[in-house]
Amino acid sequence: MGKEELRKGMLLSLEEIGWIKRNQTENDLQDHLFDSLLWNEADCIGVTVSSEREWDTRTIIEKAWEEGKRVCVPKSDHQTKGLDFYELTSFNQLEKGYFGIEEPLPEKTKRLNPEEIKLLIVPGLIFTPAGYRIGYGGGYFDRFLSDFKGPTVSLLHSNQLVDSFPIEPHDVPVGFLITEEGIQKATLVN
Template sequence: MQITDIRIYKTTLRNKYKQMRRDMPPSVKVQHDDSIRRRVQSLYQYKNAKTLLTFVSTDIEVDTRILIADALKNGKRVAVPRCIDGTREMEFYLIKSLDDLAPRTFGVLEPDPERSELLTDFSDSICIVPGLAFDFAGYRLGYGKGYYDRFLSRYPQTKVGIVYSSCMTQRLQHGRYDVAVDLLVTERYLRKVNSPSRFSQRR
């Protein structure tokens, strides 16, 4: 299919995948979220990481709040993003609990810099990446603001996209500055990007 206007193409896809997520029965979402979380926690990259970088999920996203709570309980450092005012950049701050968060940019929970520590050393970390959809090459359909692509272009460690299998697609149109993740995790499988075959831990 020839794309004449990438903006219309992406807006149409965003509306499609947002609606698919809204239509997911709550009980199914809970099951899928739990499967995805367990698969993330089974990754050796996750087990070996001392610091977890992750977004704080909204209602239509794969839940990350239990993942955050589990990581903190098990002694990992957890850092979540905060958008920098007047830019399309974001920084990650270390938190001690979900109580360190408050609604801010686009209504998303973000850390309070007065209660949190700015993370500057990304060694021994892993980053959980959100997306409305992903393709099999690891490229994502985000919300269109570019915050994550800017950050990921400088992030040297493992990038893990988490997404429902119904929001996976064969190929997404992407630009030269879009950044692919290294691993994809759905409720059905784990996929190493650029690998000809899937490796899975089905349960």
């Protein structure tokens, strides 16, 4: 089964999660993130602004602001298929971008160097225990992660964790996975 079929199947599966279970899962994911050393040691968080079908990140962004952390969100460059991160201090600094994703307005925000990001929360749909992920397509995050040296984590429901899928040479795993059950270091299997 190819990545596109896996994506479609997981999107359907996630749509079947009821509102109450979804809300509880988001609360659990956020609690595990906020209790982690990864979060507590980071003064600058890189994170996407979630769409309706993704796990909520607006609460995460608000919590970071409340704790005095810097928050930066990506803006995609469709010519290079790269990402640039901009510091966000208000949701008013966002606009609908590519695929309806909320992205920062460069004229209202400051671009940050990747080294300034002390924890990057990476979106995705399907994950392996080794931290490999199938995202929403385009490879933007894999390109960014190929040079990013800071800690990375993804938030997912345990149903999004699968034993394996075909790994491509450009795929870059995240370092940690947070499910409703807790946080785990991604483990490469020999």
